[in-house]
Amino acid sequence: MPVKITVQEPLRKLLDNQPVVEMCGSTVGDIFRALRQRYPYFVERMTEPDGSVRRFVNVYVNEEDIRFLQNQQTAVQDGDEIRIIPSIAGG
Amino acid sequence: MKALKCRECGREYPLTATHVCEFDFGPLEVVYDYDKIKGALTRATIESRRKSMWRYRELLPTAGEPTVGLEVGFTPLIKADRLAKRLGIRELWIKNDTVNYPTLSFKDRVVSVALSRAKELGFTTVACASTGNLANSVAANAASAGLKSYVFIPSDLETGKIVNSLVYGANVVGIKGHYDEVNRLCAEIAGKYGWAFVNVNMRPYYAEGSKSMGYEIAEQLGWRLPQHTVVPMASGSLLTKIEKSYQELTKLGLVSGCNGSVPGAQRTGCSPISVAQTAGLDFFKPVKPNTIAKSLAIGTPADGFYALKVMKETGGAADDVTDDEIREGIRLLAECEGIFTETAGGVTVGVAKKLIASGKIPSSDSAVLCITGNGLKTLDAIMGHVGQPREIRPSLREFEAMLESENKSAISA
Numbered sequence: 001m002p003v004k005i006t007v008q009e010p011l012r013k014l015l016d017n018q019p020v021v022e023m024c025g026s027t028v029g030d031i032f033r034a035l036r037q038r039y040p041y042f043v044e045r046m047t048e049p050d051g052s053v054r055r056f057v058n059v060y061v062n063e064e065d066i067r068f069l070q071n072q073q074t075a076v077q078d079g080d081e082i083r084i085i086p087s088i089a090g091g
Numbered sequence: 092m093k094a095l096k097c098r099e100c101g102r103e104y105p106l107t108a109t110h111v112c113e114f115d116f117g118p119l120e121v122v123y124d125y126d127k128i129k130g131a132l133t134r135a136t137i138e139s140r141r142k143s144m145w146r147y148r149e150l151l152p153t154a155g156e157p158t159v160g161l162e163v164g165f166t167p168l169i170k171a172d173r174l175a176k177r178l179g180i181r182e183l184w185i186k187n188d189t190v191n192y193p194t195l196s197f198k199d200r201v202v203s204v205a206l207s208r209a210k211e212l213g214f215t216t217v218a219c220a221s222t223g224n225l226a227n228s229v230a231a232n233a234a235s236a237g238l239k240s241y242v243f244i245p246s247d248l249e250t251g252k253i254v255n256s257l258v259y260g261a262n263v264v265g266i267k268g269h270y271d272e273v274n275r276l277c278a279e280i281a282g283k284y285g286w287a288f289v290n291v292n293m294r295p296y297y298a299e300g301s302k303s304m305g306y307e308i309a310e311q312l313g314w315r316l317p318q319h320t321v322v323p324m325a326s327g328s329l330l331t332k333i334e335k336s337y338q339e340l341t342k343l344g345l346v347s348g349c350n351g352s353v354p355g356a357q358r359t360g361c362s363p364i365s366v367a368q369t370a371g372l373d374f375f376k377p378v379k380p381n382t383i384a385k386s387l388a389i390g391t392p393a394d395g396f397y398a399l400k401v402m403k404e405t406g407g408a409a410d411d412v413t414d415d416e417i418r419e420g421i422r423l424l425a426e427c428e429g430i431f432t433e434t435a436g437g438v439t440v441g442v443a444k445k446l447i448a449s450g451k452i453p454s455s456d457s458a459v460l461c462i463t464g465n466g467l468k469t470l471d472a473i474m475g476h477v478g479q480p481r482e483i484r485p486s487l488r489e490f491e492a493m494l495e496s497e498n499k500s501a502i503s504a
C-alpha cells in the first residue's frame with residue numbers, strides 16, 4: 001500500500017484534479033521524486049531550485065509538519081498521508 | 092482594487108475567493124490603482140466621513156459600499172503620559188482597540204472587510220480558524236449580517252473567548268490541538284466546502300482590514316507618521332499591514348514625515364519571529380506554541396518572512412517577554428492608563444518596556460503601542476495575580492479598622 005498525497009484547491013488542478021494521489025517511497029524526499037516523475041510542474045512549483053520546499057508551503061506527514069520531523073528525510077510507511085498546504089493567515 | 096497579485100512572483104489573478112499563486116504557491120495580495128485613488132482621496136474627504144474604519148474605503152478591498160461592520164474602527168488614540176513616565180520615554184500613545192466595535196479586538200477590522208467582500212462574492216456561510224478573537228468577531232459580524240458561521244478554535248481557549256463565540260449562535264468547533272493544527276485542518280475544510288474562510292480563501296481581502304489601524308493612527312496624530320509603532324506578532328500579518336498603511340499614506344501625499352520603525356512583540360517560547368529577528372535571520376524556525384498569550388500562540392507564522400523584512404527595512408527591533416512580564420505589562424497599562432488589555436497587549440507593553448530600556452527605542456523619541464484586544468476576554472490569565480478584594484461586614488467601624496490596620500502595615504513596610 002503506497003503513501004497518499006493530498007492537495008487542496010486551487011492547486012489540485014496541477015495534479016489533474018485528483019483529490020488523492022498515491023506514490024511509493026520510503027522518505028518524503030523519495031515521494032517528491034516519484035511525484036516529480038508524474039507531475040513535474042507541481043513539484044517544480046512547490047520547491048526551490050535546490051529541491052527544498054518553498055517557504056510558503058507546509059508539508060505534513062499524517063498530522064505533523066515535516067519541519068518538526070526530519071524534513072524531506074522523514075521516513076514514511078505504507079498508508080501514511082502527506083498533506084501539502086500553502087501557509088495561511090493568523091487568527 | 093485592481094487585481095490579486097502574488098507577493099512572490101507578481102503574477103496577477105482575478106478578484107475571486109482565492110489566496111494562493113498557482114505558480115509558486117506564494118500568498119496573494121490585493122493591488123490598487125493608486126493614481127486613481129490619489130485624485131479622489133484627500134484629508135478633507137476622509138475627515139468629512141463618519142468615524143469608522145470605512146472612512147478610508149478607497150484603500151480597503153470591496154468593490155462597492157461595505158455592508159458588514161459599518162461602525163468598526165476609529166478607536167481612541169490615547170496620549171499615555173503616565174505610562175510614558177514608567178517606561179522612560181518622552182512621548183507614548185496607545186492605539187486602543189480594546190474598545191473596538193463590536194467584539195473588543197482589532198479583528199473586527201479584518202472581519203468587516205472579509206464579510207463585506209464575501210457577501211459581494213455571493214457566499215452565505217463564513218468560517219475561520221482562530222485563536223479566539225477572530226472567532227468572536229466572525230461569529231458576531233456574521234450574526235448581524237445574517238450569514239451562517241463556523242468557527243474553529245483550539246479546544247483549550249480561555250472560557251471568555253469560547254462563550255463570546257457561542258452566544259452569537261455560531262457553530263463553534265473546538266479542535267484538540269494547537270492553532271497551527273486548527274489552521275491545517277481548516278485549509279483542508281476550506282478546500283472541500285464552498286465557504287468563505289476569512290483567513291484562508293478570503294485572506295487577501297481579510298488581511299487588508301488591518302491597514303485601517305495604521306491609517307487611524309496617522310490621522311489621529313494629525314496626519315503624521317509615528318517614530319515607532321510597536322505591534323504584537325502572531326502570524327506577523329498586522330505588523331506588515333500597518334507598515335503598508337504608512338507607505339500608502341505617504342504615496343498618496345496624505346502624511347508628513349518619513350516612515351518610522353515598526354518593532355514586533357512576541358511571547359518567549361512562542362517567538363519564532365523575534366528569535367529570527369534578533370539573530371539577524373530572514374527566515375524563522377517553526378515552534379510548538381505554549382503560552383498564556385493564546386491569541387499570539389502561532390508557531391508557524393504565515394507572514395513571518397514579511398514581518399522580518401519590514402522590521403529590517405524600517406529599523407524595527409523585536410523582542411519577547413515571559414508570562415510574568417506579560418502580566419506586569421497588563422497591570423502597568425491598567426494602573427497607568429485605565430485600559431484593561433488581554434495578554435497580547437501585555438506582550439506589547441512588556442516588549443516596549445524592554446526595547447526602551449535597551450535603547451532600541453530611544454527614550455527621547457515618541458512611540459505608539461498597538462493594543463489589540465480586551466482584558467475581559469482573558470481573565471483566566473490574570474486571575475490570582477491582581478490581589479483579592481478585602482471583605483468586611485457592612486459596618487463603618489470595621490471599615491475604619493481595616494484602613495487603620497492597612498495604614499499601620501504600610502508605615503511598617
